[in-house]
Amino acid sequence: MSLLVVGSVAFDSVETPFGQVEEVLGGSGTYFSTSASFFTDVSLVAVVGSDFPQEHLDFLRSREIDLRGLQTAAGKTFRWKGRYGFDLNEAHTLDTQLNVFEAFRPELPAGYESAEYVFLANIDPELQLDVLNQVKKPLLVACDTMNFWIEGKREALLKTLPHVDILIINEGETRQLAGEPNLVKAARSILAMGPKTLVVKRGEYGVIMFTEHSIFTVPAYPLETVFDPTGAGDTFAGGFMGYLASTRNLSEASIRQAIVFGCVMASFTVEDFSLNRLKRLEFDEVEERFRKFKLLTDFDGLA
């Protein structure tokens, strides 16, 4: 098997200035695996409740996502409710019901221990470490986290980070984890915690990547209609890891291209609620937008 993600599958209720939806398909594992499925085979480890409809399972299977690690537990599926104002960079959480996710213990099905590419979505760092103990020798481990864990489970997080190759977090989390307002200094301090690469998500400003010897930036794709930013970060991570798993090339040049593919995928997700845009996305649209990123950033006379 190639790419493994451990994360959440959820029902999201979202309000933006452009509309609202109730209990639509969401969750970090859902966005990640759907996005990655455009590039490679992907296996999803997560939990849903007994209320999770066949329709969503059918969709995930239509993307050829391996669901052997998707547990169904008695009870309700994880629910999240949030609102965005005109500043679409920040979600205001209105309600979180963990439900079956509260007792979630990731158990990898037989065969999954040989996963080569692993993404640990934003879950308890103790569970992240637990997953890493179940896999043998992955070529690449990437991981997300959030303010809640940085503050509340800092020690567990610091134990997990030395086993992580690429940490993918947002700008506020970068500053919080390092305790340093300057992003370049903060990145250096986080690289000293273990990860060889730090990928910082900056919402409408794109992504900036730090390694010991280099910095790389990509803008977000400028869109006239940003409908709903929910899932953008996990969609980014899915495109990023999916591309890397498909090329089997971990050179810096390949990682940079993977970041651009991640931004491409995220730019589609935000064009509609839930995974609606990804559901009708064709791969030639992905390639076309990748080419547009070149025009967007080129100053060598290409444009």
Add this chain to the structure above:
Amino acid sequence: MSLLVVGSVAFDSVETPFGQVEEVLGGSGTYFSTSASFFTDVSLVAVVGSDFPQEHLDFLRSREIDLRGLQTAAGKTFRWKGRYGFDLNEAHTLDTQLNVFEAFRPELPAGYESAEYVFLANIDPELQLDVLNQVKKPLLVACDTMNFWIEGKREALLKTLPHVDILIINEGETRQLAGEPNLVKAARSILAMGPKTLVVKRGEYGVIMFTEHSIFTVPAYPLETVFDPTGAGDTFAGGFMGYLASTRNLSEASIRQAIVFGCVMASFTVEDFSLNRLKRLEFDEVEERFRKFKLLTDFDGLA
């Protein structure tokens, strides 16, 4: 003559988390002309009071800036006092004393009417139009403005914009001028007001440029030490216009390179208070940092 700037020369008092300075050399015209002087001949039209010291005039002359349009009026030089917190993107104005700048009426010395490249720094849009009436057929007119004029002198500004080729403003001003939160839509609406090109300054996120047919982005240069952002925008404009005036090439490729040179120059200004970093800057450092921008943004395997 080649490049003309009309703007302010001021004494700035600035507090940042990293230190403070009192009544140091500042002003939009000062930053612009010093930055542009690394690329081309530049003429400065502005006003100072009788308290303006010889030392500063000597510095501007050492940069071979033409000061025939720098009036000296009885009274005190314009003074600005501001503070920045750890979020260095936003200045908090503590005090503004317009002094001799209050009665400033730009009068172009003989010969200046043939200026080919004109930059109207952030002054009253009526004065900006007045300057444009004094020049004959410039090849390129660029202009800055601010929230104060957008709100208080909107009609005058809307009369000036049709005569402006390139409007250079920040992100908040873009949204305010257009009355539209989405940047892409806001840009389209501003292009309909007259300018063929809109250059949006985004502080630590760099610059995004809009034309009718294209969008171009450049990140800010990632710095470990941002000492004082004062003057970054005018330094950017100076590098941008200075480069364009030096190449005499207004193709999109040339404008994109000019934007990168503007970002390069701004990245030096913020490394120290006042114009201190520009005072000790060598052109090979400029070229070296331009090359670093390529590495920072390349995803074609160069890095």
